[in-house]
Amino acid sequence: MVQHIQRSSAVFSILAEVETVCKQLGIDKTKCGPVPRYSDSFIIGLIIIKNLLGMNSESSYLRYLAKHHGDVFITLPERSWFNRKCRSLQPVCVIIQQTIAETISDTDTHIVDSPPYRS
Secondary structure, three states, X not given: OHHHEOOOOHHXXXXXXXXXXXXXXXXXXXXXXXXXXXXXXXXXXXXXXXXXXXXXXXXXXXXXXXXXXXXXXXOOOOHHHHHHHHHHHHHHHHHHHHHHHHHHHOOOOOOOOOOOOOO
């Protein structure tokens, strides 16, 4: 994960937390074949951030990251590969999100899931 992003951002914090949970669950175990360019935990982190932003399209999400967070991400995955990987990792993302939610529920942290009020 570290080789793909700068360390000084809130996005890095989210990705680091996701990577920690993935390690606990054994998501990034070594598999046969070539070493992947992007770890599953990095892609899962990107998917979770996409969901937090409320974006549905992987294409528009990757464009958004490149345009607005290009200083944070050194490299981003190619669009069609990212789309396929998102679909294959979706069940794992649900487990990761539930694990993180259970961790947060044990603390005094609260998440507000609503748009800001505008008068």
